Amino acid sequence: MESTRERTVLLKIAKKKTMISLTLILAMMSCRDIGVEGGRNDNEVPSFGVALLTSGPVSDAGWYGSAYEGIQLIEERFGARISHQQTNTPAEFDEVLRAYATSGYSLIFAHGFEYQDAAVRVGQEFPEVTIVVSSGGRVADNVIPLIFELEEGSYMAGVVAAKMTKSGTIGMVGGVAIPPAEATFVGFEAGAMSVDPEVQVLVNWIGSWDDVAMAKEAAVTLIRRGVDVLIHNTDAASFGVFQAVREARESGVEVWAMGMNRDQNDVASEVILGSAIIRIPEAFVQIATLWSEGQLTPGEAHYAGGRSGAADYVVNPNLSDKYDPELIAEIDSIRLGIADGLIAVPRIEFLERAGGSF
Template sequence: MFKKSYWLLVVAVFLLGLLALGGCGQQKAAEQPSPQEEGTQGGEGSEKLKVALVLPGPINDNGWNATAYEGLKAMEQELGAEVSYTENVSQSDQEEIMRGYAEQGYDIIIAHGFQFEGAAQKVAPQFTESIFVINNGSVAKDNVCSLVVDNYQIGFLQGAVAAILSKSNKVAAIGGEEMPPIRETLDGFVDGAKYVNPNIDVKTAMTGSFSDVAKMKEMTLSLIDQGCDVVMGDANQASLGAIQAAQERKVLAIGYGADLNGVAPDTVVTSVVQSWAQAMVAFGKIVQEGQYEPKIYYMGVKEGAVYLAPFHGFEDKLSAEVKEKINQVVEDVKSGKAGIKPDR
């Protein structure tokens, strides 16, 4: 059982589950969403961008929308961008809000979630001087592109670390609902584990739920009982069940999306963190440098959008050889030697 003191941290962390869903669920919209303009910072001499962010929910949700707002603030601070945002944008208001920013001459209009794809594709042809970006989208044409934090690389690093740490030669990854971001993470996990050890037994499963913690725990316990000694859950708040199962059976867990060591310090050896802030800053630099192309931008280890969290209490428990192997995998992914999805 988790100590009661962990629960507030657990709730806050797992609300970040965006992480995997990529903005699938839309928040209830405000009746009249209005742009919020913010100040401009940055050094002199840099080309100033005007960047607008369109959000399906509130910036203070401690989850999907908050991650994008953090990215907008990072673009303001690191790129000297002039920024504005509109939160709680309903589907019926999407076109109007994006059109309004384009009419004001914003260079980059970022819509946070694939549910904005249709509206962006309708508005974009009328404003060819603006670039419309769909976070976690799958479209790319002319002045519309998609920005994705690379779920495959997240899974790849998790799988590689799991294989390096495993003593039983069996590891497991359990997802929530069947959808592309989750499937990509699990595919990456398998490939990462096999990259380290081609003969390792990698088990994967889906619970079919992002909220059923008990089902995740039950499925993870079953896999642990089959010999898996390192596990990973990718199912938003339901991922807690995987950590609970690992803690109960005294095996290791690897966190997804955020640093989850605080949830179970003696169980979560490390986590693979995704950063929308770094992804958005990296894209802003591409635009500033005049290198924009209409494509899907996958931001991963190289861009700092995917990275390993510290080992915390495991720092002194892991041998120098183990840590060297893990660091080498990170470098291989960063250099492009490994961790590139085959169909890209």
């Protein structure tokens, strides 16, 4: 529950800002105090406040859900006061960031490329607040892009897809064609072509992260064009991809799906060969640890990829019989090669310093 002081601050904000209702702000600022592992006293004052903004639901079993798990893990490890708010329109980005900064949240995770401009604007107003933008492309003194090198996991997925395809055609369903998402498909294609330079790779962008019906339609279109291994980079829309693959298999078409962002193998375990993943909760905890110790370098991006174990490919244990031992060994070898810097996965560079490029 908020203190009287917090409610007073929020009421003042609501009177000045008309873009977000008082009810929304009050809901946003409510938080839970859960004891830390090892026994934090319920009456103990939280060490610091950590907030999370997402532009989609944390029930997506993917990108947003992993971020919410991240702040829960921070709460458990540090006894932090946490809060989450879903922003439904770009107009809310500045308002919610500003409301959190005003209310004492000193570490804010803005989970998505779309928040980068708002983070820079609000960061200038609150230099004492650190804003971490997941997959962000703009850097400022207190705005830290957290770059997930998911293309390293999708590279391994591409290798698997090229080994598994019988048609010689594999496909990708994408949400919004922003650089971090495009980079995952660059990695996927590179991995596939490292196995078979003649493999055909098709892509269908739907312009939405969460439109399940549109994602299903895009997947159906690709399957009709001969795609028999299909990966995605969406959020809640991934359910549409998996449903399309499930229905195609039920009708006798031999086609497989792959998960992305988090381990989605149990979402549709009968059709998902494996998942290209990023370990978002662990990366959030690492950021919070560095920040709490004063070791998070201001004005620099933080990278989370295969070298730190943050990016990976996870075989679906329910379909492990589809993998021959040689392929499993090859995945392990590629994983080690990426970690050791011996395999350079193609990537898209999109970092820019606020006020000018690097």
